[in-house]
Every structure is written in C-alpha cells, then in structure tokens.
Amino acid sequence: MTDQPDSDVVGQLEGLGRTALSALQAAELLAVDERSGATQLAVLADGARTYRLPDFLTTTTASVVGEEVALTPWGPGTYVVSSRMFGDGGAELGVLHLLYTARMSPPLADRLTTLVRAFTRHLAIAIENDGLRRRSVQIRATLDTMQVLDDLVTSPTALSDITPRVSEVVAPLVHAESVGITHWDEESRVLHALPGAFGAPVADVASMGGTVTDLRSITARVLATRLPYLSNQAEGDPGILQGYVRLFHLRRLLSLPLLVGDRCVGVLHLANKPFDFEQEDVDLVSRLTPRIATILELATAVRTLDIRQRYEALLGETALSIARGARLDDALPPALREFGSLSESSVVALIGPHEHTLPWSHEETPPDLLERWMSDARREQRGTHEEPPSGPGQPGWAAVHVPIAFHGRSNAALSALRRHGQAYSSYEHTVLERLASLGTLASATERLHEQQQQVARLNERHRIADDLHDRVAQIFFAALLGVDTLLEGRKLDAAERGRLDEVRELLVKGNAFVRDTIAHLTPATTDVETRLRLVVSDVIEDFGVPTAWAPDGAQAAALASLPPKVADSLVRVAREAVVNAAKHANPSSITITTEASDEEVVLEVADDGSGMDGTAEHLAGLGYGMRSMHRAVADAGGTLDFVAGVNGAGTVVHCRWPVAPT
Secondary structure (H helix, E strand, O other): OOOOOHHHHHHHHHHHHHHHHHHOOOOEEEEEEOOOOEEEEEEEOOOOOOOOHHHHHHHOOOOOOOOOEEEEEOOOOOEEEEEEEEOOOOOEEEEEEEEEOOOOOOOOOHHHHHHHHHHHHHHHHHHHHHHHHHHHHHHHHHHHHOHHHHHHOOOOOHHHHHHHHHHHHHHHHHOOOEEEEEEEEOOOOEEEEOOOHHHOOHHHHHOOEEOOOOOOOHHHHHHHHOOOEEEOOOOOOOOOOHHHHHHOOOOOEEEEEEEEOOEEEEEEEEEOOOOOOOHHHHHHHHOOHHHHHHHHHHHHHHHHHHHHHHHHHHHHHHHHHHHOOOOHHHHHHHHHHHHHHHHOOOEEEEEOOOOOEEEEEOOOOOHHHHHHHHHHHHOOOOEEEEEOOOEOOEOOEEEEEEEEEEOOEEEEEEEEEEOOOOOOOHHHHHHHHHHHHHHHHHHHHHHHHHHHHHHHHHHHHHHHHHHHHHHHHHHHHHHHHHHHHHHHHOOOOHHHHHHHHHHHHHHHHHHHHHHHHHHHHOOOOOOHHHHHHHHHHHHHHHHOOOEEOOOOHHHHHHHHOOOHHHHHHHHHHHHHHHHHHHHHOOOOOEEEEEEEOOOEEEEEEEEOOOOOOOOHHHHHOOOHHHHHHHHHHHHOOOEEEEEEOHHHOOEEEEEEEEOOOO
C-alpha cells in the first residue's frame, strides 16, 4: 500500500471535521495541537465567513481536564465547548474547541456530550495518524537529503562540515535549535566534540569531551550505556554537567548514541526544542543515527588516511631535502610548519639547552603555558603529556617531546603543543620521532660537511707546505749553496763581494719566510684540534662511518693550551674509542665532544650502535686496545667510564682529566 497524497489526507480530515460540525450543530470547529501550538484543523459552518475561535483562545484560558467536556461562556449568547484529544496509547495531543451561538441547538444534552467525546476521539486518531504519516514522509525526505552527508565522506574537511550539515538536515525534524556531535577516538581513548557543536566558538567546543570514565558527563554515559538520554529541564538536571548547560545555553537536550553495528562511535546531541522532547522524537531520530554514525566513521577513516599520507609525504620531502644537502636550519622549519598544521598544534619547535629554538607557531599561546612547555622540553620531559579539559570553556592542553641530537649532543628536544586536551596519538608521536631522527641526520650531515671542509683545508695546507718545502725551500737552499761557493772559492773585489752578500741575505730572508709559512701551514703535532680532525678524517675514510667533532673557537683555544701529556692522552683515547666503535658497534654515526675549562678537560665519544656492557666484569675481559685506553687516561691523572647512550642505544665513553701538568 502506498501513501496517499497530502491533499487527499487534508481532504479526509476536513471531511471528518465537517461531519463533526454538522452532527454537533456547532458554528465553528478548531483542533489545536498543544505540543506545538499549531492548528491542526479549522472548519466553519455553511455561510460563515470568519473564524472567531482563535480570538477566543487569545482572550480566554479554557481549562479542560481528563475526558470531561467543558463549557465556557464567551459573550452574549455565545459559548465554547472544549474536549481534550488523546492519541493512541493515551498521549495528550491537544484540545478540540466548538463554537456555539444563540442560533445553534443547545449543547448540554447527554447525547450531544457523547457525540463530542466520540468525534474528539476520532479526530485525535486521524490527526495522530496524519502526523505519523507526515513524520514518515519527513524521514524519507531526510534520508534522501542525507545524500549530501554521504558526499562529505571523501572530503578532507568532512569532520569539520558534518555538524552543520547534520544540523541542517536533522534538527528541523524535532524542531531543535542546535546540534552537537561528540566523536569517540578509539586510539587516544578520549571523547572530543566536532567543530560547530551548538554553534559555539572553537575554544568552547574543545572543552566538550574527555574520558569515557567520567560518568557525570551525559556524553560519557550515553557512550558507555548506548542508551539515549532526554531532559526537558536541563538546568538543575543532575544528569547533565551544569557548566555546559550555562556555556551552551541549554534548556532541553536529547542525546543519542551513534552506533555502527555493536560499536558506539559517538553521541548526537539535539538541543533547545521550543517545547518538550518526547519519546516520539527519540524514535524518530534513532532511525537516522545509524546513517549518521556510518558517515562519521567513514569520514574519520578518510581523514585519518589523508593525514597519514600527508605525514608520510612530509617525512619523504624532509629526507629528500636533507639528502640534497639542506642545512638543519633550512630543512626543519618547513617540516615543523606542516606537522603543526596537520596535528592542529599551536606551536612546534626545536628547543635547545639554552634559548635556541626553531619555532613554528599557529596561534597565540598563553605565556605561562608556553614557558611551562619549553621548561619541560629543556628538563628532558620525554613522551606525551596532557591536561584534559578541567571544565566548560577550559580546553586543556597536550604536549609531546622527543629527544634530538643537536650540535652533536642529545641536549635538545623536538616538541609540540596544542591547545586542547586531546593527547597526541602514538602515530603522531612516531612522526615527531622520525622528524627528530631526520633532524639529527641533518645536524650530523651538516657537521660532517663542515669537518670534511676543514680536513680538506688542512690537507690543502699540508700540500702547499710540502710543495714549499720540497720545491721552493730546496731552490733557496741550492741558491744559498751557490752563493756561498762563489764567496769562498773566488777572489772578489769589494763591490762584487758586497753584492753577493746582499743576494745571500735576501736568500736567507726568503728561506726563513718560506719555512715560517710552512710552520704556519702545518702546526706542531701537539695541536689537539689538528690531531682530532685527522682522527675524524681517518675514521671516515677507513670505515665509512659519519664521525662528527665541531668545537667552537673558545673550546679550540682551550684545547691548544692543554699540557702535552693530557693532550696526548686525550687524542689517543679519542682515536681508540672511535676506531673501536666503528669496528665493533656497527653504528650509523659517531660523535666526539670536548669541553675544556680552567680546571679540567672532558672527552665524550658517543655512538648509536649495538651498545656494550659497562660492568667491571665485562671490562676486565676486553682486549688490549680498551685496556690501553684505561692506562693512557690513568697515566695522565684522568678517569674513564662507559655509559649507555640515549634511550639505551649505543655507548658513551666518558673521560675527564685535570688540566694542571702532572
């Protein structure tokens, strides 16, 4: 059976109304739906021209209780008979009013009262069935309209667009003023509201969520129980957190679970119907929630896939940039900007031990929160940290910190902060760790290039010095011999001897200048900086392992003033430690760090290889090279220790010597 057109239904209701008007001998009939205040049916007697009952309703309050038929006098010779309409199952629909004048038959006879009740019941059922039919038509039309939502699924902005679109489609069905959708994030195990909830600002919406264990929250309870919740008096309702009632100006609220099979993926909230929500509204919207839930889940999956593809593209582009020789300061900022955008972070930065940062900022961040975040990064607060929303309008915050080897030491952090309490996912954490690894590679590559350039310059200085020594200095030497032979073997007059003496003096000065130049180009072997750079160059050439050492000017000067015995010990230990790491630990990189002060000098050789056992028992069984390191350090009055690298990866050889001569 198919539904009849609306015009047929209207005609049937009017026909029933005219039959009632004739049988009840009234001048006017008016059926009012008290749930919405709308007129369902109005009929005039033959010959009448205008309705008077609407004026009656605006000037008189007719009290009708139960199934009684009430009589209300209204002007000379005019009165109104009213009877309450009850639908199937006893639900109150509204009131039927009949207008009588002096020309009409008296209405108080028992037979007339019975007829009024009969027609009231008949009209109530017809109106109710018409309403159900209209709702059914609305649902079918809504389901057709929801094709618009289906089209959202493939859009990267779907999660931002779902709430306004659902509001356009679903809210009119139950006369709701606004809609909110809360999504259950399975990975992070938190609830968070989609943008646009209740038409509120982003910061207020961000505070709407939290963990599913907080059963004071209507959202958490609906998600946990998978049962709807209805409140027609939101203010003061113990089942609704009152802070959100005030924040979103909630008066009435209907919340329903969004189910995909046996999984609840979120909660749909409908707010502020002009009159009370009813079970009928629950039944009506429940027919639509599976479709909304499916769209939400698909949109989430598409969004997740899109984000992950963009993260992978980000990592690939950064790696390619570094492989092409980009410096850390050039390669990392674009990556941080893209990570910040994809992760909706407020700020992302490389934070060093002092004030050095490579920041990317998306939005203004409160100074106290920014300072706490940076302080945590400098204190090596590794991992993810979050502060969930503490209440309505308080979005909370989340942070993630991962270590990065910056300038050859693991004393910096790649950190991100976002201004809502949804924690960074494990995948986002992994992406930041991979960025940190690429940053470490960029820093190591940059330093390696610098060292290669330094070694190349050093080798060129040696080549020039060798050429000066082997050619120019030898020419000067031969010329001096020739002049001396002339001066000693021949009798020369005073003028000739004076001229030869002048030539010899010039040759001596030239020879001295060449030898001074050679000495300047090739410092003595006690120059620690030169010797360590040769160590680095040799290991790279012999083993192919990237090895970095880059002291600043002050450190290089301090190393130059070391006592010879300490200098020899430092270079010897550095060479032995680097060679051992390259030969036995299978590292991807080795870092040499030196720190010199007025009291002591410290050497660290760190690798990221397979690591080693630093216990005394293990060290006792090491080979000759390792034992010789101990002797070399001890002979110069120093100490030597082995410790595990960052996060347990690799080994750090740590040596310390007093700088006073021994």
